[in-house]
Amino acid sequence: MSNFGSLVGAFMENAMAPSAGNRIGSALEQLQRGGFGGMAGPAAAGVSAAPGGMLGGVFDVLKDSLGGAAQRPAQRPAQAGGVGAVLGSLLGGGKGAVQGGMMAVLASVAMKALSSAGEQQAASGQSGGLADLLGGLMPGGGAGGQSGPWSGGDVPLGMRAPQSTAEEEALESTAQLVLKAMINAAKSDGQISPEEMQGIVGKLHESGADDGMQQWVMQQMQAPLNVQAFAAEIPNQEVAAEVYTASLLAVEVDTEAEKRYLQELARASGLHPLVVGQIHQTLGVTA
Template structure:
C-alpha cells in the first residue's frame, strides 16, 4: 500500500527523497522528450505533475508538503474572509511565508475525524476530479499519462490508484461526503483549485459546481482564489505541452 501523504506531496511537486529534483522537474523533462507528441492541456499528468499550461505551485507551499500546504492555504483564505479583508488581486510584495494551519484548529491534519490518511485520499481524489474537468481523457492520452507516472516514480500501487481514479466516473456526492467538517470542505475546494487554473468554461463550471455542492459562500471562494493565485507562479516557457486547440 502506498503512503497517501507522500503521494499528495509528489503530486504538488515536493522534493523527491534521494534526488536533487522534484516530480515536477522529472515530468517536465518527459514533456521535453516527447514534445513531438505532447499531452493535451488539462490531461491528468500535465496538471497534477505541474507541467500543464498556466501556473504552478511554488515557494513555501511546496516546502510545507501537500497536506500542510493545502491546510495552510485554506486557513489563510478563511482568516482573511472572517476578517472582512478584500481578496488580493495580485501577490503582495514582501508577502509573509505560508505557514501550516495551527494545531488547535480543525484545519490541522491531526484534527481530521476520519484520520489523516483517509482525508488525504479524499484530497487526491478531488485533485483528480478537477484535472478531468475539461473533458474526456481517451485511451491514447491515458497511455501517455501512465508513462509520465512511471517516470515520476510514484510507485506501482500509487500509479494503479491514480489510473483507477482517472477511469472512474465523476461522483460529486461521494467526493463531497468525504469532507466531514466545514474546514475540510474548504480544504477540498482549495486542493481542487490548486490543481487547475480555470482557463476553460468546463473547468470554471466544475469549480463553481463544486463550491455550490460544498456550500461555500461566494466571498470565501473569492478568498481561496486570491490565496491560491498568490501561491502560484507562471510555468517557464518550454515546460508546458501545447494546448488542445
C-alpha cells in the first residue's frame, strides 16, 4: 500500500476547495515574512535542502509556477496551469523537487499558530501561556528523544526529515489523520456523491495511488461522519492544528454546516480559540 504522506498532495490536487490554492499562497507568504521559511532545517520529509529552508524552496517554486515572483501569492487566483497544476509535485504527490511540501506547510502553520497564540496569551496576562497551549504535545521532548517542545525537537516533524523509525511512524500517522480530516470536512455539509467518490478515486489512481490506498480512501468517504471519534485519534495540539489547517483547505466554509463542523472539530480536539484564530489569519480565511 502507498504511504499516506505521498498521498496527501495527490488528494489535495484532486479534492481541495477551489480557493485552497489562494489560501496556501497566503500561508506561504506569511510564513516567509515571519521567518518560518528559513526554519525548516536541512530537509523536510526527505526533501533536499533549498536556499531559505524547505518553505523557502516551496515558496520559490510556487511563485515561479504562478508566473510572477514579485507578486504576492495570496493575490493571485488559482488557475489552470497555476497552483492546481503544480500541487501534485509541490504538495507531496510524489513528483518534482519539493515532495512532502504539504506536510511542511501544515507543520509550519501549526507551529506559527501555537507559538503566536502562546505569545498573545502571555502578553495579555492570562495564566499558562505557551506551555498550556502546548500541553500534552511532547512532554518528554520530541519524538526519538529529540529536545524541544515539538514532535521533531526544535521544529515539528514535516519541516525536516524523520531521523528514526519512531519519527517516520509519527509523520505517517499525522499524514493519515490529515487525509481523514480533509475527507471529513468534505462530508460535513452532506454525503459525497457516488460520482464524486469515483472521480476522486480515479484521479488518485492516475496519480499513482495503489489499489489498497484507493480502497482506504473510498471507505473513509463512505463512513458516517463522527467528529468525536476522529478527534479522539488526534494525539496532541500540534497535530490538532495541522488537522484543522487541512480541514480549512478542503472546504470553502460557505455553508452553515461547514462552519458548525469546523467549530465542533476545534472544540473536540481541544484547540484554543487563539490558535484557531491564528490559523484562519495565516490562511486568509475570515469565516
